Amino acid sequence: QTQVSQSGGGTMQAGGSLRLSCAASGRILTVFDMGWYRQTPGQQREMVALIGIDGRARYADFVRGRFTISRDNFDNSVALQMNSLEPGDTATYYCYANIKVTIGPRPADYWGQGSQVTVSS
Numbered sequence: 001q002t003q004v005s006q007s008g009g010g011t012m013q014a015g016g017s018l019r020l021s022c023a024a025s026g027r028i029l030t031v032f033d034m035g036w037y038r039q040t041p042g043q044q045r046e047m048v049a050l051i052g053i054d055g056r057a058r059y060a061d062f063v064r065g066r067f068t069i070s071r072d073n074f075d076n077s078v079a080l081q082m083n084s085l086e087p088g089d090t091a092t093y094y095c096y097a098n099i100k101v102t103i104g105p106r107p108a109d110y111w112g113q114g115s116q117v118t119v120s121s
């Protein structure tokens with residue numbers, strides 16, 4: 001079965017760095033966009049960074065210049081290098097992948113289980 005699994009994150013003081021990793025596995029024909037969203041309690045999930053199959057990246061304004069997204073199409077993985085962390089980055093981060101799993105059906109959105117990132121002042 002198609003799934004998205006992620007790892008990384010943790011606790012870091014402001015100014016430090018953390019890294020998130022994610023990989024899609026199982027039944028896969030093509031992985032299109034991959035990326036990262038984040039969410040805090042009581043708030044909507046918001047896009048952090050996305051990267052297309054061609055490697056072209058998009059970033060939310062609040063992380064541009066601090067975070068870097070990358071992907072490896074060989075193993076359908078994506079990573080987020082988070083530098084210059086700020087307390088406002090504290091959230092649960094979710095890996096996202098838009099995947100066409102088989103011939104016929106249109107691509108669908110898949111989500112990782114979430115990773116906690118906590119940044120202390």
